[in-house]
Amino acid sequence: MSVTVLAPATVANMVCGFDVLGFALAEPADTMHLRLTDTPGVTIINEDDFDLPTEPTRNVAGGALLALLREAPGVGIEVRINKAIRPGSGIGSSAASAAGAVVGANALLNNRFSKEDLVRFAMFGEEVASGVQHADNIAPCLYGGVTLIRSTAPLDIVPLPTPPLWVTVVHPQIEVKTADARAILKRQVPLPTAIRQWGNVGGLVAGLCLQDYNLIGRALEDFIVEPVRSILIPGFAEVKAASREAGALGGGISGSGPSIFMLSQEEATARAVAAAMQAVYDRLSIAQFTYVTRMNTEGVRVVRSTEQVEIPLF
Amino acid sequence: MSVTVLAPATVANMVCGFDVLGFALAEPADTMHLRLTDTPGVTIINEDDFDLPTEPTRNVAGGALLALLREAPGVGIEVRINKAIRPGSGIGSSAASAAGAVVGANALLNNRFSKEDLVRFAMFGEEVASGVQHADNIAPCLYGGVTLIRSTAPLDIVPLPTPPLWVTVVHPQIEVKTADARAILKRQVPLPTAIRQWGNVGGLVAGLCLQDYNLIGRALEDFIVEPVRSILIPGFAEVKAASREAGALGGGISGSGPSIFMLSQEEATARAVAAAMQAVYDRLSIAQFTYVTRMNTEGVRVVRSTEQVEIPLF
Structure with a gap:
């Protein structure tokens, strides 16, 4: 028996x-x-x-599969990996490998594990990649759509209703080390700034739940991390300004960069945003990849199994 | 021509x-x-x-009416006030006076002003009360239900969907000066604590939008303000523990205190919570008032007009 899975990129x-x-992207996705x-x-x-x-x-x-096999002793699993998500791009390449692997293995094992179990296993994969177990990309990769990690200890993942949205991602060919992106963060936040930030978190969650695109756009503003981290990404301010000019609702740094994402309500806008992003990096003579895609709303998908026509995921 | 309005208490x-x-409470409410x-x-x-x-x-x-009259010159308004919301209780007594007055005046003036205008006028009333123009209580008093103030400059008020909820409020007869409650706040927040807080803000907004009571309960936790402000309210920890024990989803300090509120899914639970709160303050020999009420979901209400059967509010 074998299965094929598609594991999406995530922001x-x-x-x-x-x-x-x-959140998860429809494309690119790794095939395993x-x-x-x-x-x-x-x-x-x-x-x-x-x-x-x-x-x-x-x-x-x-790493993710070994964690799973600790709770399925005696099982042997072979995985052939075709990555489409470039490592180091900041759009969840390692999370896709980890989440895709455990969803595929679980399908082979008659879905004996819960989604919460799979998150737990996949976080061991993230530990291999970055030394830290975190669910920032694992959660949207496994659940699809926009996910809220309300709490990390205990882990509390809340899948949010996700209105139709287009995503434009530009991946400029520069390196941003996650360690540098962490080190540059300020450890203390002035209370008034924290309040502005959680006003926007509340606004963004409400905008998603209520399908209020205007509210989503107003709430897509980061007063804390972007002002310091964007320094590590040449052209960031220009990309952001040009994207808003082209009609994007808003966006920012994907993960710890270097990719930048923008959300749009219409495909045509998302494509105009891609052109605007490319123009910025062409002017700076920095090579880039761009993606124009919908959000993925189902998470990792099992696309083919030799013994079952369709496998219920969970 | 005259009108009567009911202006609700708010948390x-x-x-x-x-x-x-x-959010706004069905009771108590001021009559004007x-x-x-x-x-x-x-x-x-x-x-x-x-x-x-x-x-x-x-x-x-x-103060609120004078602000309104600056944009309606030559008009004269008399207001007779029967307050039911005790000043200094921390459940929006001044906001009810301000919001009720401008909604009533607007009804007399054929609703020439928008809700946004009324918020702006009512904030001048808050300035008379505390020296500061803020919409923390004005917004829920005017809109009803739970309101999010996403941003204060520019002012961006987002009325949230509000599932049926019961509220228990205890008002212990002690004085907490707003200035003291402000002064005790820490001016800097560690970034990890701020992240935990906005995880909960996102969770609470999602819980309200999705009518997920369990999520609402999990998200009702404050890592930043309550730990310092609760020191000013004798019995706070006991009230909170006894309320959770009695089945409350959660709650905390109302405004800057001294009132404490708890949310419950059922009326019977809300009444058990009231009994538990009273028991705490009886043990401490502190007199208190308690309220068991639904949320108010419509804001200030025009209940009677001598010349019109019903006045559309907005």
Whole structure:
């Protein structure tokens, strides 16, 4: 028996919702083929050109699968990975590997684990990638749409209603180290600034729930993290201004960068935003990739199984 | 022509939503009778026993009406006030006077002003009360239900969907000066604490929009203001623990105190919470008033007009 899964890219740190709000993209997505093997343990086969480690303890999908197998002893899983999400892009490449792997493995195991279990397993994959177990990208990757991490201890993930939205992402070819992006943050926030930020968090969540695009746009403003982190991304201010000019509702840094995302209500706007972003980086002579895509609203998807026509995910 | 209005009590600083979330109570409410007079200006007549100033510039309703009359020159308004909301209780007594007065005056003037205008006028009333123009109580008093103040400059009020909820309020007979309650706040917040707080703000807004009572309960936690302000309210920790024990979803300090509010899903629970609160203050030999009430979902209400059967509010 084997399954194929599609694991979507994700945006964490959704503007004002630093560390709590994220969402999934319809594209790009990693494709992974998984099958049960007779030999207990994890086998990783990379079918892309990213040259990631195949030793399971050093591979993100491997770390997640090893965590799952600790609760499914004796099982052997082989995973062939075709990554489409570039590592280091800031759109949840490692989360897609981790979440995709455990959803695929769970499908092979008759979905014996809950979604909460899968989040837990996948966070071990994130630990391989960054040394830290976090669910910022795992949550939207597994649930789809916009997710709120209300609390990390205990972990409390709230999937939010997600109105139709288009996303434009630009990935400029520069490196932003997550460690640098962390180190640059101010450790103390003035209370009035924190209040403005949570006013926007409340506004953004309300805008999503009420499908109020104007409110979503007004609430997409970050007074705390973006002002310091955007310094690490050349062209950030220009991209933001040009995107708003082109009609975007708003947006900001994806994860800890370097990718920048913008939300739009219409596809045509999202494409105009992409052109505006490209123009900025062309002027700066910085190569970039851009994506224009809808939000993904279902999370990791099992697209093919040799023994079942359709596998209910959860 | 004359009108009678009912202006509800309100709770500002709704737990995690310090300075941004508030809501209106069905009871208690102030009753105000307003009529047009031939003499331009404002006449205040107090019909209760609170001995508040009748000089318009020193009276909260007067301050709000004078602001309105600056945009309706030549008009004369008399207001007779029967306050049921005790001044200094922390449940929006001054906001009720200000908001009730301008809604009544607007009804007499064929609703020539928008709701946004009325908020603006009523904030001058708050300035008479506390020296500061703020909308923390004005917004829920005028809109009803739970309101989010996403931003104060520019003022952006978002009325939220409000599921059926019962409210228990205890008003212990102690004095908490707003100035003291302000001075005790810490001016800087550690970033991780701010993140936990806005996770809860997002969770509370989502819980209200999705009618998810369990989520509302989980999100009703304040890591920033309550730990310092509750020191000013004897019995606070005991009231909170006893209320949760009695089945309340959660709650906290109303405004800057001394009142404490708790939300419940059922009336019976709300009454059990009231008994638990009373028991705490009886043990401490502190006199108190308690209220068990629904949320008010319509804001200030025009209940009677001599010349029209019903006045559309806005």
